[in-house]
Amino acid sequence: MTRYVTGRILSLLFVMWIVSMVTFAMMHAVPGGPFDETKGRLPPAARENILRKYGLDKPYHVQYLNYMKNALRLDFGIPFSNPTATVTEVIVSRWRVTAQVGILTVLFAFGGGILMGVFAAYHQNSLVDNAVTFLAMLGVVIPSFVVALWLILIFAVRLDLVPMRGWSNSGECLIGDVAFCSDWILPVFAYCIGPMGVIGRYTRASIVDVMRQDYTRTARAKGVSERMLMFRHVLRNAQIPMITALATEVPNLMTGSIFIESTFSINGLGKYFVTSVFNRDYPMIMALFLLIAFLWSLTYLLSDLAYTWVDPRVRLGGAQAA
């Protein structure tokens, strides 16, 4: 196991190195630079001065090496679009909120998705199954910003039940000992609709598959109650596909969505994935892509480890099951 994990960590570093090179090359290949302006071009001499100031006048390979040398010391530079803070400060300050939104979304998406999937699978090919499948597909195909605007219009503007914007700190809205802020409801709901549909579909398919296995049929023939059958035999054996789904959704949800964050005025990290590219904010682009690469690699590593935890039959690194 140790050898396997060490190997995976080394491959993670390799992936990040490749990602850094590809990102660097692509962002410099795109036309337009960080200091090309909206209306008029800076006079050439002035432009050269600015490029010199930010080290952008140097050959690309020198710029890349300088960046990586600093990045290894966790110095990712200063964003062009926010010169009063470092990239690290911006990411840390914004990611806390994004992570809160993401984790709550993961929770509700998986909770709701699994329930939907179980319900649909248990009532396979019934009206209920069709209805759940339809809802799941609806969640997948309707963009989150459309859902968000409708939720705002109905629940915030027309019915005035919840705030239309913001993301309060958990310490500001406690109900008893539990943090629960009313301005969390709409963003999390709008954000989790899509993944919930995906999880619902995954869950239904894997449960249906397990329900058709011989051991399920045997258990039923032996008189095991349906509830016991579902919880002790079917659901547990259907965990692996759900973990796979978790691994694909978590990095997305944990890095935020510009649509959700901008629509609900949540001051998170999501918008930077778009604005930094529009602004050609090179330090920010590099840091964000490295962050994404790290999260994806880490999540896949953890999900592989989780397979062995959940199902002891799974062996890592090519080892055979006993």
Next chain:
Amino acid sequence: MNAHWLRTPLAQGRLALLLAVIWGGTAWAACVAAPPAAAPEAMPEEEAAPDNMTVFGETLPDDALPYSQQVYRVACSNTATQVTFDFAVSVYQRICSSDLFGDALVTLDKDFNVRPLAADSWEPTADGLTWHIKIREGQQWSDGVPLTAHDYVATYQLSANPETGWDFSWFYGFLEPGGIKNWNQVIAGELPPEELGVVAVDDYTLAITTEDLFPPLPGVLKFSWPIAAHAVAEHGPYYNSSPETSVSSGPFMLESYDPGNELVLVANPMYKGLRPPRIARIEHVYMAPGTEFLAFQAGEIDNIGYEVLSPADFDLVLNDPVMSQNYLRHFGDFRTDYLLWDTFNPPFDSLDVRKAFAKAINREPIVENVFGSIKAMPARSMLMPGYPSSDTEGLLDQYQAYDCPAAQEHLANAGYPGGEGFPRQEMWLRNEGPAMAAVFQAVAASISECLNVDIEVSNKDGKVYMDALNAKPTELTLGAVSYGMDFLDPANLLGIWVSTGRHTWLNPEFDSLVGEASSLVGDPERRDQMFRDAQEILVDDAGGAFIAHRWQGNLVQSWIQGEAFREPDSQGIAGFHWGDDTAISDLYVSNAKEE
């Protein structure tokens, strides 16, 4: 296969642990208590001051809410990049309400006349190259330091400093030959900022020298919002980003700023200028532009711009008895939408091709049905009616008015009868939103339908578009764009068409007329006629095809009152007029808000 393994305590324990990790993480994220936001400090009580009186001692109108409730709430985009409060540091990445931390030397009134603001008066020297601007004494920064000519000198020097990399530095170069003396050499680092043609003659006299005669200079001083020289020296150019180091000589000062989250300004009790505000507080609500109308309907914000209203929103506004009365339509920055082309290369090097395209645009139905007549009027020239030297009589309409048979004839004369053999064109847009993209799609469709030519509309990233437009030689064959004024003089909106400007079109007679008229003093009638003649050349030679002049506007809550924007100007237009910095002093919240 069987499921017995899950019955073992070990496996069940691991499953429970995995779930516990997920739930625990969630609980941590949800419950980790960030430091609660600092409670806002109590406003200092105005001893014995009645609640209908501002901190400046002005009595509020009878229908106003009490002073403590004079809170103006406006939206601030949470997707825009915002770097600084100061115009001198960045123009295109300013934080909301940035021009409230200082008074420019001049302002415009609602009829677009130049009026003193921080300045008392101005006059040119005998040779007309240097302007002496007297700054009104007694003005001060919120820390008590007097506002002097040295602050304005520091402002211009900071902008011109190559280290600043000012994103508006093209502007004073664009004013050539009448730009500020040594501007181009200073921003290039060839001369130190001290060599700039902006000096303090004494504490309250500023002297600005231009490279050539430039009569519109007083209007250009509208962009002179000052920075505090002493604060820059102590804290650097971003001193205004923190309430601890921020100082203001304007009507408001910074109370709190959490980027992307919260921005609160309060009336600056130390303000001694000409626009003391009636409102006590401005709260900026960060939100996506797409949600501003929803927030307005929910009463969360008091004013939204026309640009965030979709055609469907406009339907709602215009059919609502209250909202329709409170949509204030105005000239804005006299913005014109037009097509531009590379006239140095085929096919647009042919005047007939350009005329064919210009006459193939059926502007009326496009404006009526796609743009919306509340937002635009058809254009056949660059200068919007109401702008100086504009064609209010419609004398230039003949050159570009829709005439499909004539357009087809021009195309045939160019060697493309019936559109045959005309190369397929790609019309670039500059990162337009859906509403404007639809307008330009309709323009392309109108041309295609009339001329039987193939035009593909391609909406480009803003920087990609500008890179291609500004490249010499240009990399943009056909594009659509809009331009609004920077200062109220034809030298501005016609100046962008001279051959050294942004467009790939050359007409020596036009260049000569605009160049001469720009620096002409003492004969306003001749100057006006020269600009009119120049515009006729531009339209006749089809330097561009003009599509629409934009009506801009604001939707304000019924309880937001003030004569400056509720009462019409001399042309019958009520609204927030571009360049009128004094409107903010007139604005107040009426008691209609409580009804």
